[in-house]
Amino acid sequence: MRALKSLFAAALVLAAATASAQPVKIRFAYVVPVANWPSILFEKQGLARHLGKSYTYEAVRFQGTPPMITGLANNEIEIADLAFASFAIAVENAGMKDLRVIADEFQDGTPGYYTDEYFVLKDSPIKTVKDLKGKILATNAAGSAVDIVMRAMLRKNGIDDRKDVNVVEAAFPNMKAMLTSKKADVIPAVIPFSFDPDLRAASRVLFTQKDVVGGRTQMIIWAARESFLKKNRAAMVDFMEDSIRAVHWWLDPKNHKEAVEIAARVSKRPAAAFDKWLFVKAGQEGDYYRDPNLLPDLKALQANIDLQQKLGLLKGKVDVSKLNDLSIVKEAAKRVK
Structure with missing residues (x-):
């Protein structure tokens, strides 16, 4: 019986050692x-x-x-x-x-480095953030960093992000299509999607993240x-x-x-x-x-x-x-x- 107990104890030690080695x-x-x-x-x-x-x-x-x-x-x-x-x-x-x-x-926004940009179509009537009232804004996910920054910019300009605009979600790779097909009036674009030459040709920057945060x-x-x-x-x-x-x-x-x-x-x-x-x-x-x-x-x-x-x-x-x-x-x- 003692031998069996010793064998069982040894097996437990070996199993623990094996697990810890994984x-x-x-x-x-x-x-x-x-x-x-x-x-x-x-x-x-x-x-x-x-x-x-x-x-x-x-x-x-x-x-x-x-x-x-x-x-x-x-x-x-x-x-x-x-x-x-x-x-x-x-x-x-x-x-x-x-x-x-x-x-x-x-x-983001470190001096000499990139800060995220928010785009509208080049021929869009939207000239300032105040013009976004009643418009459709795209975000990648509610509560994300780009989403928070966008909402902060709206509130800085007297726009209620819960009542005065419509917010839709889209993955970052789909943002360009959302803008060019006019399913959204403004989109956030992060690296590398912001460097898409077709997006650049069709759009202009309305504001940047650094404009909102004021720094890093x-x-x-x-x-x-x-x-x-x-x-x-x-x-x-x-x-x-x-x-x-x-x-x-x-x-x-x-x-x-x-x-x-x-x-x-x-x-x-x-x-x-x-x-x-x-x-x-x-x-x-x-x-x-x-x-x-x-x-x-x-x-x-x-x-x-x-x-x-x-x-x-x-x-x-x-x-x-x-x-x-x-x-x-x-x-x-x-x-x-």
């Missing part, structure tokens, strides 16, 4: 191919040294960031590429108090639940190390040609669609700002979320200083030479 599953949600890191992060072979050892990786595409909140709540994803607006909604309105900011994706927006952050981070800290440090190494490679100008080729392959679009702007600092003709060590601007993030609360879109105040864990990305950065 790589941690990391499913990372994103919206826009190429423009969002998760879609291309490890497409350059050899950069992810810990992949398949301490963790596995899968990029999962969503239409917008708000649906990622449900994905996190249902344990369908481990990390979400959340807009500042969706992060705040998840914490305050959806009650996910254990959600943590863990890294930067990109920042911590547009997208990486977010994960605290329980997952605590349970899998070692694997997450490995993942962040690989991510920072990959980001350094992508941002290095000497790798631009190969980066563009990979982007073209991943997106199934011509390389010319990426060559002039991808990871390039060139104002409105270049890319967003991306921190090379994946460090978010928490001061900007707080200001962005405060704007959201001011618009009445949050139940209460969200204190970013209590909702971040940058220790993992900072530890990982020390490993990368």
